[in-house]
Amino acid sequence: MGFFVEVLLSGLMAGVLYSLVALGFVLIFKASGVFNFAQGAMVLFAALTFVRLLDILKDTFAPITLALIITIAMMIMLAMAIERLVLRPLVNQPGISLFMATLGIAYFLDGFGQTLWGSDIYTLDIGIPKGSIFILESVFEGGVLVAKEDLVATVIAGLLVVTLAIFFQKTRIGRALRAVADDHQAAQSIGIPLNYIWVIVWTVAGLVALVAGVIWGSKLGVQFSLSLIALKALPVLILGGFESVLGAVIGGLIIGAGEKLAEIYIGPYVGGGIEYWFAYMLALGFLMFRPQGLFGEVHIDRV
Amino acid sequence: MKYDLLLRALLLSVPLVMIGCGQDEGESNSNNPPEATKSASNAEGIIVDVSDDNAQFIPVLSYRTGPYAPNGMPVANGFTEYLKVINARDGGINGVKISFEECETGYATARSIECYERLKNKGPTGAAVFNPMSTGATFAITEKAPVDKIPLITMGYGRSESRNGGVFPWNFPIYGTYWTAADVLITHLGNINGGLDNLKGKKIALVYHDSPFGKEPIPLLEKRASMHDFELSKLPVTHPGVEQKSTWIKIRKEQPDYVLLWGWGVMNSTAIKEATGVRYPRDQIYGIWWAGAEPDVRPAAADAVGYQAVSMISSGQAQVHKDILSYLYDAGLGSGEREGVGEVLYNVGLLNAALVVESIRKAQSKYGEKPLTGEQVRWGIENLNITEQNIQDLGLAGYMYPVNLSCSDHEGKRAARLHRWNGESWEYSTDWISGDDAVLQPMVKSASDTYAKEAGLDTTACDS
Known part of the structure; x- marks a missing residue:
């Protein structure tokens, strides 16, 4: 039983991180109806920028703070550039056009980030404790081993998820975002500044990408694969629904726990190595029975 | 609703295709060696144009982008810088300058094949030899090499049974198989x-x-x-x-x-x-x-x-590294960071290139000091006999090992050392340990016989 709990816990902790990246997608989808395929590339770009600046500024009085401020400034500029150069010309265009545009942004950012900062593995140490600890020793024999790094990452990601959920549900800007998502023209007609909202939402998505990139980067080193991990958010969204913050959270937890349990308990029967693609198969199965996801809105088009 | 469904299906298919294809997500950035941006005056005589009719063309399959770039870059740097220093220091191989072209594979098999097809006919005599730098790509190119008559050097990777030259005359897993x-x-x-x-x-x-x-x-x-x-x-x-x-x-x-x-x-x-x-x-x-x-x-x-x-080779610097630093880095022609010269993967790339160069040198002893075809270079590899004295002369003492290939043995050396990470560098932790050929040889024979049977190959090339 202790082993099962250990697997489950590790899955849930991974799931919180998936939720974090998925939230970046949800933010933009809610505000613009666009699925931002560039979210993974933004994770990589933000983390690369941060880690390389950290190296450049290492001899200054506050390298982490300075690197963070400059990286945030860069993510804001990136959001403004995307709004001005990509989104504004495509207002009221079909959703699929906007989606294709984000594919272009993804490829651009992948290449631009590596050209600007390099393609090597960069070690990122922001003081997250290393090593592991045993918990629940009185409940299970031998206890449950948990990596401290994962625990801290989970707490940070969890706090950010809660903050974003509040931002969306309780603030004026959050409501404006939802209005924009429902109908660009209607939102504009009641005085919601579309361009401003888009810059805000892409900036917030950029900050989420930065946090995700820094957390993962400190675990794995900052390198190209960070952009691939973000793809794990896709099944999370399909499971949870594109428009739902709660869905992203629940979906992340299900996917995280599901893939770890599947690898341990089903993997041996099919040759193993199913952890990575199990999430997609789970989402595929879900797509057949509930295409809008667990918490997604059902759209009915009248023709 | 239709768009939503289409979008969801599309999103699922993209990562699944990526996973299914293995490593097919590398950046599409082809044929852009960093040296293209270097000053032409510094590069004169070191970087030779592929269209030069008097130069020996060597294709370079590399991956400087994508998830494997941190490992692919030093290998590519070591490989290309050795070729450049041969031009700079020695004036080429017996006076025959080397031209080369990099092609970005992203460590993806499909892209490697594309690169192979693109580069195989370049230069005055076509590609001298390919180093696929990927086991997956080696599996695929193994079928093509005999048709195109271009040998493959797969140092430390590729098909393990391909050391059997009787069945795999075009494959050379020199210095060790998996x-x-x-x-x-x-x-x-x-x-x-x-x-x-x-x-x-x-x-x-x-x-x-x-x-x-x-x-x-x-x-x-x-x-x-x-x-x-x-x-x-x-x-x-x-x-x-x-x-x-x-x-x-x-x-x-x-x-x-x-x-x-x-x-x-x-x-x-x-x-x-x-x-x-x-x-x-x-x-x-x-x-x-x-x-x-x-x-x-x-x-x-x-x-x-x-x-x-x-x-196969650890970190550190021999005389040739010093030559690279003085001929290339001091002249602003280095491909990477100065500190990277002599790291493990840099040395792996360098050793690969040294094997290519010595194979061509050997082939020149039979076919003349001019650009050679892949078929002629194949003879050079198969008859490669690198001695301690050769290694001293090449400035590679301690970083290259004597090897003597033959028609039936394309591996040459079946021993390796272990090295241990001490927190700052790699250091050897054992002496040379040999693989047991009493175990390996029957496996090689069985696997290569199976391959030959399935492919309908003649296996008698080394019998005479």
């Missing part, structure tokens, strides 16, 4: 346990990249497991290898005596970090030579201390 590496590791484990018989009852876990590369040692390890009665568990890790949590939870539960790490790229450093997370001792983990370089241990920092890997 079966050799696996056998060296098992022999080492036998040595530290007081003999191979003492492996009985031990648990050995193979954590491997779920690709042709990662699967290659399995037949040898299964054979050794049946011979010595140890328990072998196989734990695949999906490309690129950043998801290993479950794998290491399993290892924590099963507590194997040793873990063999058959990884590449980010998979290696992730494995060491996960091992730390589950408190698995790093000095019980042994990597393949592709898991024994600086990018594999630096991200794990102090957690990697004590980790060992089998090694």
Whole structure:
């Protein structure tokens, strides 16, 4: 039983991180109806920028703070550039056009980030404790081993998820975002500044990408694969629904726990190595029975 | 609704296709060697145009972008800089300048084939030899090489049975195959346990990249497991290898005596970090030579201390490195960071290039000092006989090893050392350990005979 709990816990902790990246997608989808395929590339770009600046500024009085401020400034500029150069010309265009545009942004950012900062593995140490600890020793024999790094990452990601959920549900800007998502023209007609909202939402998505990139980067080193991990958010969204913050959270937890349990308990029967693609198969199965996801809105088009 | 459904289906298909294709997500950035931007005046006589009719053309398949770039870049730098220093220092190979062109594969098999097709006919005589730098690509190009009559040097990778030149006349896995590496590791484990018989009852876990590369040692390890009665568990890790949590939870539960790490790229450093997370001792983990370089241990920092890997060549500098620094880096023609010259993967690339150059030199002794065809270079490789004196003359003392190939033996050397990460650098931890040919040879024969039968090949080339 202790082993099962250990697997489950590790899955849930991974799931919180998936939720974090998925939230970046949800933010933009809610505000613009666009699925931002560039979210993974933004994770990589933000983390690369941060880690390389950290190296450049290492001899200054506050390298982490300075690197963070400059990286945030860069993510804001990136959001403004995307709004001005990509989104504004495509207002009221079909959703699929906007989606294709984000594919272009993804490829651009992948290449631009590596050209600007390099393609090597960069070690990122922001003081997250290393090593592991045993918990629940009185409940299970031998206890449950948990990596401290994962625990801290989970707490940070969890706090950010809660903050974003509040931002969306309780603030004026959050409501404006939802209005924009429902109908660009209607939102504009009641005085919601579309361009401003888009810059805000892409900036917030950029900050989420930065946090995700820094957390993962400190675990794995900052390198190209960070952009691939973000793809794990896709099944999370399909499971949870594109428009739902709660869905992203629940979906992340299900996917995280599901893939770890599947690898341990089903993997041996099919040759193993199913952890990575199990999430997609789970989402595929879900797509057949509930295409809008667990918490997604059902759209009915009248023709 | 239609758009939503279409979008969801599309989103699911993209990553699934990426996973299904293995490593097909590299950046599409072809034919852009960094040296293209260097000053033309500095480069004169060092970087030779591919269209030069008097130059020997060598294609370079490399990966400087994508998830494997941190490992691919130093290999490519070592390879190309050796070619450049031969032009700069020696004026080419016996006066025949070398031209080369890089093609970005992203470590993807499909892209490697594209690069192969694009480069095979370049230069006055076509490609002299290919170094695919990927086991998956080697599997695919092995079918094409005999048709195009271009040899493949696959130093430390590729098909293990391809050392049998009677069946694979165009493949040259010089200095070691995966079966050799696996056998060296098992022999080492036998040595530290007081003999191979003492492996009985031990648990050995193979954590491997779920690709042709990662699967290659399995037949040898299964054979050794049946011979010595140890328990072998196989734990695949999906490309690129950043998801290993479950794998290491399993290892924590099963507590194997040793873990063999058959990884590449980010998979290696992730494995060491996960091992730390589950408190698995790093000095019980042994990597393949592709898991024994600086990018594999630096991200794990102090957690990697004590980790060992089998090694074809370790880090450090010989005379040729000093030449590279003075002829290239001092002239602003270096491809990477100065500090990278002499790191493990840089040296792997350099050694690959040295084998190519010496093969061409050997072929010139028969066919004349001029650009040669792939078929002529193949003869040069097969008759390669590198002695200690040659190595001294090349400025590679301590970083290249005598090797003598023949028609039937395209591997030449079946021994390796282990090196250990001490937190700052790699240092050799064992003397040379030989693979046991009494075990390897029958496996090579059986596998190559099967291949020959399936492909309908004549296997009598080396019989005379």
